[in-house]
Amino acid sequence: MSQDGVDLERSLGYLLKEASSALRAAMEEVLRPLGMTVTHYSCLELLAQRPGLSNSELARGAFVTRQSMNVLLQALERDGYVTRPAAPPAGKALPTRLTPRGRRSLEKASAAVRSVEVRMLAGLSGDDQSEAVRILRSMIQSLRA
Amino acid sequence: MSQDGVDLERSLGYLLKEASSALRAAMEEVLRPLGMTVTHYSCLELLAQRPGLSNSELARGAFVTRQSMNVLLQALERDGYVTRPAAPPAGKALPTRLTPRGRRSLEKASAAVRSVEVRMLAGLSGDDQSEAVRILRSMIQSLRA
DNA sequence: TGACTCATGTCAGCATCCTGACATACGGTG
DNA sequence: CACCGTATGTCAGGATGCTGACATGAGTCA
Known part of the structure; x- marks a missing residue:
């Protein structure tokens, strides 16, 4: 391994990606024994907090495309984890x-x-933790603009 | 759209993913006109800051697999953006x-x-910003353990 | 020296996800 | 009413990235 980062460790963007990546890896690790993926879990969690969400809304909430969420929902429906009405x-x-x-x-x-x-x-x-929430929200809002 | 989040907006994990996702989207947006992807840019940036990094090290730094980084490096070498010795x-x-x-x-x-x-x-x-760096570093370290 | 462990580069195969496109349904506005 | 913009669900098609596996090189320890 080479010397450690000069600029990299000070870049908030890089740290953000690093933290997010580490969190996802840790989640995958604990979810794998349960036969569940992160997107799988995110979908269920979203539905628990906001029942009645549509496919597109779930996709946005879980950071995947509508198409990906759709195939997941079909599997979840087939296995009896979720229900959707036959007609909208x-x-x-x-x-x-x-x-x-x-x-x-x-x-x-x-x-x-x-x-x-x-x-x-x-x-x-x-x-x-409160500071982190405030700061992250500010970043998200600024990026959306 | 349904009502906004109850618990979700307070979950640091979710905010982390949201911020990281927004950042990546914003980066893709400005890099696309330059014909560059985020991984592509990350690779070049890593090499500028730490010349002589190996394929595996670059992969870790850009959060992709060695295999993915290898095909990228082959393209970058073919197009004359980077050089690698013929023999290690x-x-x-x-x-x-x-x-x-x-x-x-x-x-x-x-x-x-x-x-x-x-x-x-x-x-x-x-x-x-200093607080954010400190907090993110703490999170990363705790997750790695 | 030999056995063991670990990291690296590379190959093949496959799963995953996205891009692009279409028909449909709602809401506003002329 | 007719039109337009937006959002949804769905269908291929293709690109992208990953998992698994192998041989090689370096370091460690007995």
Whole structure:
């Protein structure tokens, strides 16, 4: 290995990517024994917090395309984790809901993911966490503009 | 669109992913006119800061696999942006270096990316940025453990 | 010296995800 | 009403990236 970074360790953009990547890896690690992927979990978690989300809304929330989310939803529906009405109640959007089975499956995954987040925040005070939320929100808003 | 997040907006993990995703999208947007992808740029930037990095080291730094970085390096070498010795000076690692052409290409991209980072940090004070660096480093370290 | 471990570069095969496109449905505005 | 812009679900097609595996080179330790 070469010498460590000069500029890189000071670049917020790089640190952001690094942290996000490490978080995803840690999540994959704890979700794999449960036979679940990160997108899989994200979808269930989104549905638990906001029942009735459409395919497109779930895709945006899980940071994948509508097409990818659609194949995932078809699998989840086939296996009985979620339900969608046969016909759209309005427009074209199909509101999706968790089944009891989906809810049970989510509980285990949620506990696993929560443990990862706890570990991630181990060295941070409550104030630090509030600051982090504020700063990240500011970054997101500025980038969207 | 449904009601906005209850728990989601408070989850540091989610905000992290959201910020990272927004940053990547913004970078893709400014790099596309230059015919460059984010991984492409990351590779050049890494080489500018640490000349002589091997394929594997570049892959780790750009958060892709060795295999993916290898095909990128082959293209970059073919087009004259980087050079690698025909035979490894030691072991199997081939130290890679930027050519003048690669350096010129990087300059434009670097300016574009810097403008994105400036925009991202628009609403943040210097203290905020230092805090962000400290907090992100703590998260990364805790996750690696 | 020999056995073991680890890291590297590279090959093949495959899964994943995205780009592009289409028909449809809603909301506004003339 | 007719038109236009936007959003949705869905269908291929293709590019991109990853997993798995192998041989090689270097370092470690008995």
